[in-house]
Amino acid sequence: MNNQPATRDTAKAVARFDITQRLVAKLHNEEAVIGGIGHTNFDLWAAGRRPQNFYMLGSMGLAIPIALGVAIAQPQRKVIALEGDGSLLMMLGCLATVGARQPKNLIMVIMDNGAYEITGGQTTASAQGTDLAAVARATGIASAHWAADEAHFETLIDEALATPGPHLIAARLTSAKPAGQTERDPAQIRDRFMRGLGTKK
Amino acid sequence: MTETTWHGIIHATLKAHDVKLVTYVPDNVLRPLIERIHADDFFTAFTCTREEEAVGIVSGAWMGGMRGVVLMQTSGFATLPNVLASLPVPFQIPVLLIVSERGTLGEFNIGQAMVARTMRPVLDSIAMEHHTLSRLDEVEFITDRSIRQAVATQQPACLILSPLLTGGKVFK
Numbered sequence: 001m002n003n004q005p006a007t008r009d010t011a012k013a014v015a016r017f018d019i020t021q022r023l024v025a026k027l028h029n030e031e032a033v034i035g036g037i038g039h040t041n042f043d044l045w046a047a048g049r050r051p052q053n054f055y056m057l058g059s060m061g062l063a064i065p066i067a068l069g070v071a072i073a074q075p076q077r078k079v080i081a082l083e084g085d086g087s088l089l090m091m092l093g094c095l096a097t098v099g100a101r102q103p104k105n106l107i108m109v110i111m112d113n114g115a116y117e118i119t120g121g122q123t124t125a126s127a128q129g130t131d132l133a134a135v136a137r138a139t140g141i142a143s144a145h146w147a148a149d150e151a152h153f154e155t156l157i158d159e160a161l162a163t164p165g166p167h168l169i170a171a172r173l174t175s176a177k178p179a180g181q182t183e184r185d186p187a188q189i190r191d192r193f194m195r196g197l198g199t200k201k
Numbered sequence: 202m203t204e205t206t207w208h209g210i211i212h213a214t215l216k217a218h219d220v221k222l223v224t225y226v227p228d229n230v231l232r233p234l235i236e237r238i239h240a241d242d243f244f245t246a247f248t249c250t251r252e253e254e255a256v257g258i259v260s261g262a263w264m265g266g267m268r269g270v271v272l273m274q275t276s277g278f279a280t281l282p283n284v285l286a287s288l289p290v291p292f293q294i295p296v297l298l299i300v301s302e303r304g305t306l307g308e309f310n311i312g313q314a315m316v317a318r319t320m321r322p323v324l325d326s327i328a329m330e331h332h333t334l335s336r337l338d339e340v341e342f343i344t345d346r347s348i349r350q351a352v353a354t355q356q357p358a359c360l361i362l363s364p365l366l367t368g369g370k371v372f373k
């Protein structure tokens with residue numbers, strides 16, 4: 001890696017399941033993780049069940065808003081949103097809200113495969129010029145970076161977990177099938193998540 | 202209760218039930234309620250870019266242990282069926298919605314009037330509890346009971362503020 005910050009063009013394409021596993025392996029403080037619709041939450045599920053994981057089953061685009069809500073309710077806990085590029089493009093305004101509120105405990109990880117992969121791989125605008133980390137910076141999220149490769153992704157996650165946010169980490173992905181498929185039982189997902197957060201006994 | 206305005210009563214009732222988070226896309230009729238809420242440190246209140254986002258935030262906050270409400274006008278509600286039917290309803294999250302009703306009783310914008318007609322059919326089709334507040338003497342009872350029921354049954358609820366209560370918005 002040279003000294004220039006990575007851009008979407010220079011970032012190495014990494015595998016979603018691999019970086020999801022790397023992320024989950026770093027979570028030692030019951031951090032909450034919200035998996036967005038698409039393959040993002042499938043790979044979160046496949047990376048191992050944690051009581052602090054929440055898997056969306058619809059509500060496209062709401063991984064960051066849901067994570068922001070958890071972050072507001074539990075300011076001592078780090079909260080991580082995993083969101084696909086197609087999903088974030090649907091709800092770009094949520095970055096403006098994060099930029100305005102500056103939640104210190106919120107980390108956003110953007111899984112940018114340049115496609116709506118789960119619906120057949122149709123091209124997204126991020127494959128055609130929209131730089132989602134730059135969009136985040138333009139809303140006032142100063143810590144918004146592209147991961148240059150797997151090792152750099154890990155470094156960015158370490159920094160995000162150790163310092164006040166909001167942080168946004170964008171990863172350019174290879175196109176790859178997810179390693180599993182989330183069990184679609186919403187009431188159970190919510191119940192486990194609340195117990196994982198200590199809000200239900 | 203010593204409050205004598207609809208917004209005063211709703212403000213006090215939200216507080217009595219520890220509903221602390223208020224996310225909204227503004228509406229002129231809601232202005233006195235929004236202003237009261239912002240003036241009270243008890244609440245965390247802010248605008249969102251879309252009503253869907255506002256519902257997502259309140260859903261997350263509920264799971265994190267904080268109660269919330271989303272404020273919007275009728276046209277904002279009309280953007281929500283997908284999110285309501287895929288997040289608070291199936292996941293059993295008691296998001297409270299307060300909708301200022303446009304589109305009826307003196308509406309001057311045909312677009313608002315058409316959009317408003319979609320609201321109750323949508324609420325009914327997803328079996329979401331909803332009540333229309335049209336009388337000042339019923340505001341406290343309906344608001345109080347709706348919050349209690351939403352929390353106890355883990356289901357979202359919607360309160361519609363009729364122009365009969367608020368005066369609505371009229372063409373001048």
Ligand SMILES: Cc1ncc(C[n+]2csc(CCOP(=O)(O)OP(=O)(O)O)c2C)c(N)n1
Pocket residue numbers: 037038039040058059060083084085086087088113115116117118119124283
């Ligand atoms: C409001 C709405 N529009 C469209 C869809 C269909 N849909 C489900 S997932 C998805 C693509 C998500 O793309 P992305 O977030 O990039 O994730 P990926 O599939 O690439 O993992 C689409 C279009 C939907 N569920 N909801």
